[in-house]
Structure formats: C-alpha cells, structure tokens
Amino acid sequence: MSDQFFKDESGAVTVDWVVLTAALVGLGIAVLSTVSIGVEDVTGDTVAAMDGDSVIRTSFLRSVTDRFQADAVLAVGSTFRDLEDVQRFSFKMDAQLSAGDNGILWEAGGSVHSTILYQHDGVLYLQSGSSSGVGEAANRGEAVWQVTDGDYTIEGSLDSNTGLALYIDGKLVSQSSYQHSRVAGPNPGGVGGIAGDAPPNRGGFGAGDGHPGVGELSLFIDQTTGDEVGG
Structure with missing residues (x-):
C-alpha cells in the first residue's frame, strides 16, 4: 500500500x-x-x-470663448466703437507677457464709462464700469492676475449688471462684482494703446503707452460665460 x-x-x-x-x-x-x-x-x-504653467497643461486647455461667434476681430493699432452702449460682452487676446513690461493692451470708453486691460508693476488688470477712479467700487469692477513670463490667451467676460471675470489660458483667475449702466461710452477704443480719452488706470498710462506684447483682439457682443458674478 x-x-x-x-x-x-x-x-x-x-x-x-x-x-x-x-x-x-x-x-x-x-x-x-x-x-x-x-x-x-x-x-x-x-x-x-500639468498643474503648472507648462506646455502640457496649456496644449490641452480650451479657450472659454471657443463656443462664441466673434463680432469683431481687431488688429494691433486698430480703433473701434463696437462696445458703445454695450452692457455685456466677452473678449479674447493672445499676448506675450513679461513681468517687467507695462502698458495698455486694449481699452474702450473714456471719461464716463470705460473698460481697460493693462499691465502695471507685474500685475495684469481688467477694469470696467465707472471712469471716476481705479479699483473695485460699487459701480466699477477690477480683476487682477500676477504676471509670469510667457505667451498667454487672455479672456474676459463682462456684464455691467453683475460683474466681470478674467481668464488666463482658459482658467478663471479673478472675478469682481459691480453694477454700472454700460461697459463703454461713445469714445473710440484702441488695441495696443488709447484712441480717445484715457480710462483711469493704476499706471497713469495715456496715449503712446501701449503694451509691447499685445496681440489682436476678438470681441463677442452679448455673449458671456456666466462667471461674471464675483466676490
């Protein structure tokens, strides 16, 4: 066995x-x-x-205005009146920014109602509403972003009844709430400088103070993202 x-x-x-x-x-x-x-x-x-300002992150992000239809595409040096009596709109601009640069990327409006995008002391500012001063107020919004060197897609969405939002490379970076009658007055706007009366700004920029890295400006009238209500 x-x-x-x-x-x-x-x-x-x-x-x-x-x-x-x-x-x-x-x-x-x-x-x-x-x-x-x-x-x-x-x-x-x-x-x-992918979280940083890298080629990988940027290449996979969409522009927040991709779904909008442009009402105007304006070359550097252009003047325009497309925002006269407008209450809501979005914009897009591809620009080369450096922390040491200063100047106006674009502006519209003037002495009573105005919108301006500019860089001063290493900070990018988007301001809209009353032209009575600078900075946030009940009738004026201001969004800010600390500039780092690079090529960026700058976008904004503005509604004079609620506020404004600033985007860098498709990412929401700043918001501001305010209420005003309109985003710009009858004075012509300018891409890369000032075409009429200079909107108030922290750099005291005027005629001839254009930003060196400015690109063409696309405007989307009555088209916004819904992020305009800020805090």
Missing part, C-alpha cells in the same frame, strides 16, 4: 501549480516593492507639470 502511494503521480500537477503560483506571487510582491517609490515620484512630477 505504501509502495503504491509513493509511486502514484495523480495530483502531482496540482502540487507543482501551487508551488509555481506561490513563486510568482512572491516575485510580484518583490517587484512591486522595488518600483512603487519610483512610480509615485513620476506620478507626482506629472501632476505638478
């Missing part, structure tokens, strides 16, 4: 499979322990790159 037991091979494959499976599991655990730290490092680096 015992001699037959030792010679019997039934079940041998099962025994071999158990041993082989155990060896594979052990090998897998050893490999996982070795590479897990490296995988975590790569994952962290990827997340940081």
